[in-house]
Amino acid sequence: MFDDRTDAGERLAAELERRGLDADVVLGIPRGALPVARPVADALGAALDVVVARKMGAPQNPELAIGAVASDGSVWYNDDMIDRMRISEDYLEDVRAEEAENARQKADRYRETEGLPDLQGKRVVVVDDGVATGATATACLRQVQDTGAERVTLAVPVGSPRSVDDLEREADEVIAVETPADFRAVGQYYRNFGQVTDDEAVQYLDSGP
Structure with missing residues (x-):
């Protein structure tokens, strides 16, 4: 503790x-x-x-992480969960791009250089x-x-x-x-x-x- x-x-x-x-x-x-x-x-x-990285939320349940993406676009997917929930490639790409940009903006708040x-x-x-x-x-x-x-x-x-x-x-x-x-x-x-x-x-x- x-x-x-x-x-x-x-x-x-x-x-x-x-x-x-x-x-x-x-x-x-x-x-x-x-x-x-x-x-x-x-x-x-x-x-x-x-x-910096941001979690990627599931459809209709953003608190449930189906992966995470760093500020440069480096990504990890929970493949088992994605397959089980039958999440589309289009959704994955959309949420990856959105959260990568959010991570980049967050990183910019902490440092002067990109x-x-x-x-x-x-x-x-x-x-x-x-x-x-x-x-x-x-x-x-x-x-x-x-x-x-x-x-x-x-x-x-x-x-x-x-x-x-x-x-x-x-x-x-x-x-x-x-x-x-x-x-x-x-x-x-x-x-x-x-x-x-x-x-x-x-x-x-x-x-x-």
Whole structure:
């Protein structure tokens, strides 16, 4: 159980240091990951930036994720769910394009330059506040992998054991402080899991050394 996202970030940073992990860049997934990623970046002496993805909602049920797409169009589809719901290719393309644009606009709110920083040959740590389905993390990792980064690690305070296993196919390494067998939702492992506003998230980006 974590007190809040900052506590989670400090404990995650301690775990990464214990493992001797080195990083050039830490990328938080807005908004909730920024309070977690700030202590990680500080502990590793790395620059902090963001990588953004948006969930893709099902027809008539936008809260049900059928995939996720990053700001550059990198996409992950839940093929089993799409087949089961018989979702059309036209719908998938429409929602992919819409959410990719939403992700791009969201990324632009967090940085002055367009697109990810130069990650060619860099050691990158992608941080989220937790992993449930892993949809947005997958889309973000695929975007980062396409940059030519030397090594990509996903680091989270807590995650579903199944999703963590699945994400090991998307990253060079996945590190989670806790992977409870009875995992149901990320928020159940935080005493304080309030929403992070855009303004608060930006402050974490601006508060580095």
